[in-house]
Amino acid sequence: MQESTPRYNIYAVIHKALRAMMADALIRAGRTDWQDAADRGETLATVRGLLDFCASHLEHENDFVHAAMEARQPGSSADGQADHRVHVNAIRDLCDQAAAVEALQGADAVRVGEALYRSLAVFVGENYEHMHFEETHNNQVLWSRYQDHEIMAIEHAIRASLPPQENAVVMRWMLPNVSAQERALILSDMREQAPPEVFQGAMGLLRVHLSASDWQKAEAAVQSAGPSPLAAAA
Ligand SMILES: [Fe+2]
Numbered sequence: 001m002q003e004s005t006p007r008y009n010i011y012a013v014i015h016k017a018l019r020a021m022m023a024d025a026l027i028r029a030g031r032t033d034w035q036d037a038a039d040r041g042e043t044l045a046t047v048r049g050l051l052d053f054c055a056s057h058l059e060h061e062n063d064f065v066h067a068a069m070e071a072r073q074p075g076s077s078a079d080g081q082a083d084h085r086v087h088v089n090a091i092r093d094l095c096d097q098a099a100a101v102e103a104l105q106g107a108d109a110v111r112v113g114e115a116l117y118r119s120l121a122v123f124v125g126e127n128y129e130h131m132h133f134e135e136t137h138n139n140q141v142l143w144s145r146y147q148d149h150e151i152m153a154i155e156h157a158i159r160a161s162l163p164p165q166e167n168a169v170v171m172r173w174m175l176p177n178v179s180a181q182e183r184a185l186i187l188s189d190m191r192e193q194a195p196p197e198v199f200q201g202a203m204g205l206l207r208v209h210l211s212a213s214d215w216q217k218a219e220a221a222v223q224s225a226g227p228s229p230l231a232a233a234a
Contacts, residue, residue, distance in 0.1 A: 015135065
């Protein structure tokens with residue numbers, strides 16, 4: 001039966017960030033001239049940044065989300081954990097492929113670079129399916145065992161655990177790639193919780209990445225924002 005009030009989706013905005021980051025890296029890899037050292041270097045930095053972020057993201061899910069699922073429904077995170085073990089191996093293989101490309105020149109660099117692109121596409125495809133599993137199966141477990149304010153507290157604990165550099169990556173990919181309503185909540189939370197220079201940095205980032213209409217909505221939301229539900233759960 002459909003619930004009348006939507007439940008809190010702990011994955012919603014971070015997965016939008018991750019999907020956008022993955023799409024950007026994959027498109028960039030597909031366009032790369034593997035014989036051009038500068039172009040290749042930029043692509044490999046982007047791919048490595050994505051892989052580092054993915055490795056960290058799945059650890060947060062293991063430590064906070066899966067742990068919460070297991071605490072109230074033992075065994076409920078087993079399939080997700082198995083996916084994560086596959087992803088850890090895939091990340092290691094992609095890192096090895098990136099290092100191999102870097103050591104090659106000419107036609108060999110093209111051959112291995114294009115193989116890296118195809119492997120990255122498979123990794124991205126698997127992750128898109130995996131994120132859907134998390135937003136359906138895992139959320140059903142969380143929603144049946146936890147109240148929304150408890151789920152928000154789990155998300156807050158994850159955010160509080162992020163080092164500043166990782167948090168900056170999250171904001172870079174999350175803020176421009178969520179809906180205007182989701183963005184308004186994040187900005188409201190950030191204005192209350194983060195140092196003023198961090199909030200101003202986020203607004204500067206948005207000015208560059210948002211359309212005129214989305215920028216207008218973000219500015220209006222900041223001017224009229226009240227306390228966010230996430231801040232209240234802290
Ligand atoms: Fe995951």
